[in-house]
Amino acid sequence: MTDVTMDTVATATPPARRDIGLKRRYAAERRFRLYGVLAILVGLAFLVVMLLSILTKGYTSFWQTTVSLPITFDEKVIDPDNKRATDPNVLITANYPALAQKALAEKLGIDAKNKPMMTRLKGFLSDGSRVQLRDVVVSDPAVIGTTRNVDILVAANLDSAFKGQIDLSVPEDRRKVSDQQVEWMNKLKAEGAMAERFNTGLFTFGASSRPETSGLGVAIIGSFYMMVIVLLLALPIGVAASIYLEEFAKKSRFTDLIEVNINNLAAVPSIVFGLLGLAVFVNFLGMPRSASFVGGLVLTLMTLPTIIIATRAALAAVPPSIRSAALGLGASKMQMVFQHILPLAAPGILTGTIIGLARALGETAPLLLIGMVAFVANYPATPFDPATALPVQIYMWANEAERAFVERMSGAIIILLVFLMAMNITAIVLRRRFERRW
Known part of the structure; x- marks a missing residue:
């Protein structure tokens, strides 16, 4: 051969x-x-x-068009019978839009007796002026009978026109802003009374049917409550499960089955966790729908596999020599794990936790199934009160027909992306700052 x-x-x-x-x-x-x-x-x-x-x-959603008007808080309109000392509700139910409309008419030189012109003027200012002026009076009843400058929100269509988002060259019957309103807008702009200001309402207002008075205040608080619940539940449970599986559990078919199921749960679509939360937490246990607490429980179930996998990888990355040295010096297995292994694995655990929280922050489908798509205008005082979340609020605004809601939706996406980027950058910095290479 x-x-x-x-x-x-x-x-x-x-x-x-x-x-x-x-x-x-x-x-x-x-x-x-x-x-x-x-x-x-x-x-x-x-x-x-x-x-x-x-x-x-x-x-553009971070800027809102307002008109600075000298509002005369006329006592004849707010409290004609002088009952506010005995009935505080008088200050809440007063006809505040009439005060704003009267101030705008005087600013534009319109006779209040000219009813056709006053009718055209109604759609210029936002209906949210009622809440703006009411809050001024309720916080300080001494303003009644005085005149103060107040920045009043304009209607959504005027806001879009002022920002150049509406083509004013097309015929009047094909746009939502009339030529008369455009003329008034240009006059107020030339006088410096109408201008764009930073839109704090985007971060403080709750849900509203009017785009100019809609905000993410309720959604931000709801997301904060849910992230706190996820952190308090998912982190200790996930770390404890990882320590047991990696350090104490003997290799057997049972532990292999658990590991396979954990890996499979990490790939399960999020909507399945929403169905689980709806069936167990809402229908079986009777927990309140659209509550941050229920949303936090559902997101905890969804985040647990990610934290467990990341924690086990961090524990496995610690060299066996550390374990042998600790045990050789007389440490118990519990002391070896909690005093030596866990501190060295902490950077990886923190990174996995932050990534899991970032994923939970951007989830929408499971929250829709447990009712967090509800119209919530008031701030939730506790995690058990009705609330919504940032991605759900984006979903709700995406279904609105008005163009101003599209602007709000894009602004909310920018805010959500900023939060997600901050969390991911934090995870990267922590990993590079504290990670040890063996």
């Missing part, structure tokens, strides 16, 4: 054929690299287009 050596093969292969083969392999490698670069560029292109679309539509 003849032994075939590499020299024999090299001698048997003509140099020209070897060169052709090498060129083909190098060409294939270059094509593969090119495909990889193209894939990355396509992904980045889609990401840039998406971010630019969100930013161009949403950055």
Whole structure:
């Protein structure tokens, strides 16, 4: 039997054929690299287009058009019978929009007796002026009988027109802003009374049927409650389960089954957890729908697999020599785990926890199923009160027909992305700051 050596093969292969083969392999490698670069560029292109679309539509939501008007808090309109000392509700039910409309008419030089002009003037200011002026009077009843400058919100259509989002060159019957309103808008703008100001209401207002008075206040508080619940429940349960599986549990079919199920749960669609929460927490246990506490429990179930997997990986990354050294010096297994292994694995555990919280913050489907899509205008005082969440509020605004809600939706997406980016950057910084390489 003849032994075939590499020299024999090299001698048997003509140099020209070897060169052709090498060129083909190098060409294939270059094509593969090119495909990889193209894939990355396509992904980045889609990401840039998406971010630019969100930013161009949403950055204007951080500014709101207002009109500075000298409001005369007429006692004849607010409390004609002087009952506010005995009946505080008088200050709440007063006709405050009439005060704003009268001040606007005087600002524009319109006679209050000219009913057709006063009727056209009604759609200029937001109906939210009722709440604005009511809060001023309720907080300080001494303003009754005086005149103060108040920045009144304009209606959503006027806000869009002032920001240049409505094409005013098209015929009047094809846009929601009349020529008369445009004339008044330009006059107020020239006088400096109408201007854009930072929209604090986007962060403080609750749900509203009017875009200019809609905000994320309730959603931010609801998301905060849920993240606190997830952190308080998912972190200790996940870390305890990971420590038991990684350090104390003996390898058996039962532990293998648990590990497989944990890995499978990490890939289960989030809507399945919503169905589980609806069946167990709402229907079986009778917990309140649309409450932050129930949403936190559902998101805890969804986050647990992520935290367990990340924690087990962090524990497994600690060198066995640390365990042997601790046990060799007389430490018990419990002391070895909690005084040596767990502190060294803490950076990985924190990273996994933050990533799990970031995923939970952006979830929508499970919260929709437990009723957190409800219209909630008041701040939740406790986690058991009705509330909503940031992604759910985005979903609700996306279903609205008015263009101003699209602007609000894009602004809410920007805020949510900022939160998610901050959490992910925090995870990266913590990992690089405290991680030890063995």
